[in-house]
Amino acid sequence: MINLVWLVPLLPLLGFLVNGLGRRYLSKSLAGIVGSGAILAAFVISLLMFLEVRTPGFQAVTVQLFDFISAGSLHIPFAFQVDQLSSLFLLIITGVGSLIHIYSTSYMHDETSEGFARYFAYLNLFVFSMLILVLGANYVMMFIGWEGVGLCSYLLIGFWYKNTNYNNAAKKAFVMNRIGDLGFLLGMFLMIVHFGSVNYAEVLPQIAGVAKGDGTLAAIAILFFVGAMGKSAQVPLYTWLPDAMAGPTPVSALIHAATMVTAGIYMIARSNILYTLAPCVQNVVAIIGLVTAVLAASIALKQDDIKKVLAYSTVSQLGYMFLALGVGAYTTAVFHVMTHAFFKALLFLGSGSVIHAMGGEQDIRKMGGLKKYMPITNATFLIGCLAISGIPGLSGFFSKDEILSHTFAANKLLYVVGLLTALMTAFYMFRLYYITFCGQFRGTHEQEHHLHESPGAMTFPLIVLAILSVIGGYVGLPAVFGAPNLLEHYLHPIFAASAEKVELHEMAHSTEWLLMGLSSVLVIITIFLARNWYRNFTDNGEPRTGIAKVLENKWYVDEIYDAIIVKPLGMLSRFFEEAIERSGIDRLVNGVGRGVQWGSQQVRLLQSGQVGFYIFAMVIGMVILFVIGFLVR
Amino acid sequence: MPVQYYIFLSIALFCIGVMGVLMRRNAIIIFMCVELMLNAVNLLLVAFSKMWADAGRVDAAGAQIFVFFIMVVAAAEVAVGLAIIVMVYRNSQSVDVNIMNRLKN
Numbered sequence: 001m002i003n004l005v006w007l008v009p010l011l012p013l014l015g016f017l018v019n020g021l022g023r024r025y026l027s028k029s030l031a032g033i034v035g036s037g038a039i040l041a042a043f044v045i046s047l048l049m050f051l052e053v054r055t056p057g058f059q060a061v062t063v064q065l066f067d068f069i070s071a072g073s074l075h076i077p078f079a080f081q082v083d084q085l086s087s088l089f090l091l092i093i094t095g096v097g098s099l100i101h102i103y104s105t106s107y108m109h110d111e112t113s114e115g116f117a118r119y120f121a122y123l124n125l126f127v128f129s130m131l132i133l134v135l136g137a138n139y140v141m142m143f144i145g146w147e148g149v150g151l152c153s154y155l156l157i158g159f160w161y162k163n164t165n166y167n168n169a170a171k172k173a174f175v176m177n178r179i180g181d182l183g184f185l186l187g188m189f190l191m192i193v194h195f196g197s198v199n200y201a202e203v204l205p206q207i208a209g210v211a212k213g214d215g216t217l218a219a220i221a222i223l224f225f226v227g228a229m230g231k232s233a234q235v236p237l238y239t240w241l242p243d244a245m246a247g248p249t250p251v252s253a254l255i256h257a258a259t260m261v262t263a264g265i266y267m268i269a270r271s272n273i274l275y276t277l278a279p280c281v282q283n284v285v286a287i288i289g290l291v292t293a294v295l296a297a298s299i300a301l302k303q304d305d306i307k308k309v310l311a312y313s314t315v316s317q318l319g320y321m322f323l324a325l326g327v328g329a330y331t332t333a334v335f336h337v338m339t340h341a342f343f344k345a346l347l348f349l350g351s352g353s354v355i356h357a358m359g360g361e362q363d364i365r366k367m368g369g370l371k372k373y374m375p376i377t378n379a380t381f382l383i384g385c386l387a388i389s390g391i392p393g394l395s396g397f398f399s400k401d402e403i404l405s406h407t408f409a410a411n412k413l414l415y416v417v418g419l420l421t422a423l424m425t426a427f428y429m430f431r432l433y434y435i436t437f438c439g440q441f442r443g444t445h446e447q448e449h450h451l452h453e454s455p456g457a458m459t460f461p462l463i464v465l466a467i468l469s470v471i472g473g474y475v476g477l478p479a480v481f482g483a484p485n486l487l488e489h490y491l492h493p494i495f496a497a498s499a500e501k502v503e504l505h506e507m508a509h510s511t512e513w514l515l516m517g518l519s520s521v522l523v524i525i526t527i528f529l530a531r532n533w534y535r536n537f538t539d540n541g542e543p544r545t546g547i548a549k550v551l552e553n554k555w556y557v558d559e560i561y562d563a564i565i566v567k568p569l570g571m572l573s574r575f576f577e578e579a580i581e582r583s584g585i586d587r588l589v590n591g592v593g594r595g596v597q598w599g600s601q602q603v604r605l606l607q608s609g610q611v612g613f614y615i616f617a618m619v620i621g622m623v624i625l626f627v628i629g630f631l632v633r
Numbered sequence: 634m635p636v637q638y639y640i641f642l643s644i645a646l647f648c649i650g651v652m653g654v655l656m657r658r659n660a661i662i663i664f665m666c667v668e669l670m671l672n673a674v675n676l677l678l679v680a681f682s683k684m685w686a687d688a689g690r691v692d693a694a695g696a697q698i699f700v701f702f703i704m705v706v707a708a709a710e711v712a713v714g715l716a717i718i719v720m721v722y723r724n725s726q727s728v729d730v731n732i733m734n735r736l737k738n
Binding site (some may be wrong): 616 | 733
């Protein structure tokens with residue numbers, strides 16, 4: 001089965017080609033079947049491969065297709081690597097991806113059949129790029145997928161390209177990603193210079209042999225992390241992700257849950273030994289992650305757009321994952337990627353269901369009381385909120401608690417801030433839930449009449465994801481429960497080299513119980529607080545003041561970026577256009593032309609038409625030539 | 634007879650030709666002066682040919698082939714040149730080269 005790994009990315013690629021080339025001829029149902037079928041088939045293959053990979057003692061398999069780059073001593077094959085990490089990511093991507101595809105067949109039904117097929121073509125290309133990213137056996141392959149998802153996010157965010165704002169959001173996502181990509185690229189060059197290879201199988205053992213705290217390793221690690229910042233939306237390159245809400249809602253689910261933003265986590269988890277040996281960079285990762293988590297969570301407290309709240313929640317959760325990576329808890333970060341994929345996809349698809357029912361309305365102040373109209377969406381959304389808040393027993397609890405306890409062991413201050421973020425998460429998620437689903441309906445009568453539960457193709461993925469959100473956490477039970485931690489056991493070969501170098505802080509079980517109890521009690525109190533404030537929310541229409549206004553305006557980060565980067569850059573380009581383009585290059589080029597014209601005006605006068613003068617000139621010329629010839633000799 | 638005499642004669646003929654071309658305005662006279670220059674060169678070629686033949690070079694006669702070429706080209710040139718002069722005369726009732734600047738402006 002492992003040797004058929006090339007089928008996994010090939011199927012979405014075929015789906016992309018069929019849908020992309022045949023978009024004028026395919027009917028909607030056919031395009032939907034091709035698109036969803038390709039991913040579903042890829043999921044089945046991934047599942048069969050996973051069954052093989054999960055057997056104890058499985059060694060990583062590299063399947064080489066052809067030589068990609070071969071120059072001098074540098075060999076970069078086009079090869080896939082199947083191991084525990086990539087196999088797990090395959091499951092997340094194709095599994096959640098296929099649910100999102102099924103959901104999309106219903107959600108995008110109002111598109112023209114050409115737009116519908118175009119949508120599925122992009123979606124398949126997106127999944128293809130992401131599969132290349134996680135399957136590649138070297139950093140160059142990862143970079144190909146890395147750029148591919150960047151391109152596809154641009155295409156999908158700007159899917160409704162006739163809207164200028166959406167187009168701008170797409171461009172912003174692309175440019176922000178490019179900044180990060182540059183870091184990744186430079187890191188790769190540095191790696192080639194120092195280690196002469198980018199293949200995981202060759203370069204990672206080499207890195208493991210370098211002494212801890214080596215400067216070159218730190219440089220490579222920080223450059224890679226810049227790439228991860230862009231792709232995984234960390235401070236300071238996170239502003240593209242909330243704007244990426246311009247795309248269709250299932251796209252947001254795909255970008256934010258299963259693919260793209262997890263690429264940065266995957267990259268650092270893949271190069272874990274590099275970060276373990278560069279402790280200073282690891283601290284940077286942890287601090288950036290925590291800052292992102294707090295900043296995004298605080299912004300999410302006062303957003304009124306249902307998708308914006310979820311977007312900032314994603315940024316915040318990604319910050320959490322980087323915090324976990326930063327304190328060396330790689331398994332936990334991957335665990336949180338997995339549980340987050342379940343409940344965030346669930347929440348996004350649930351919000352899509354709400355937006356669908358509300359006829360495109362996204363402002364939660366105009367919703368309310370949707371509980372009785374959409375029971376399935378309500379129930380699944382509630383499960384998603386409980387899971388992300390970390391209510392004991394659901395998936396989010398286990399992964400978040402593990403991150404917090406590892407953070408506690410590493411640094412108490414980071415732990416306090418992390419716990420605060422967890423409480424903010426619980427607060428804004430339940431604010432969102434109560435405003436949207438409880439209280440009185442605040443929209444127009446027309447909207448109220450239109451309210452309905454979504455069709456089966458949309459509720460089915462919601463139910464599946466809700467079940468996964470509940471049970472997904474049990475693969476990674478913390479040690480205190482006495483049960484074996486399946487995930488840690490499964491991923492052990494990937495992180496073995498790092499585990500040898502650094503011993504993770506062990507904690508007494510009593511401390512861990514205490515932390516768990518503390519965070520659970522605080523989260524439940526926060527949820528009741530949110531319930532009391534927002535259960536009967538009425539929109540009084542008063543503009544916010546003070547800190548609430550700052551939060552509503554996202555700490556004015558976009559405005560600050562505009563003022564300190566975009567505007568000066570614009571001014572600089574205008575200056576260059578004036579000083580260099582117009583008065584420099586243009587004047588030079590035009591001057592040459594004008595000089596030739598003026599010169600010929602003058603020389604023209606020699607052509608007097610006097611034959612005698614011509615002959616005289618000729619004779620003089622000949623005499624001069626003779627004289628020169630005579631003198632030179 | 635030493636070859637210098639021929640050279641001096643040729644130079645004299647050539648200079649007369651050049652002066653004539655430069656100074657005269659009558660197209661036919663300019664034409665004749667051009668012929669004079671060509672023939673000055675012919676004379677020189679023949680003189681050098683004879684000189685080398687006397688010195689024992691077997692291929693010296695080759696220079697005289699040039700003379701025939703020049704004569705042929707000159708004959709062709711005369712045919713064209715005289716035709717041009719005839720046409721100029723028909724157009725402007727004159728063979729003065731100085732009035733042939735009508736293409737100017």
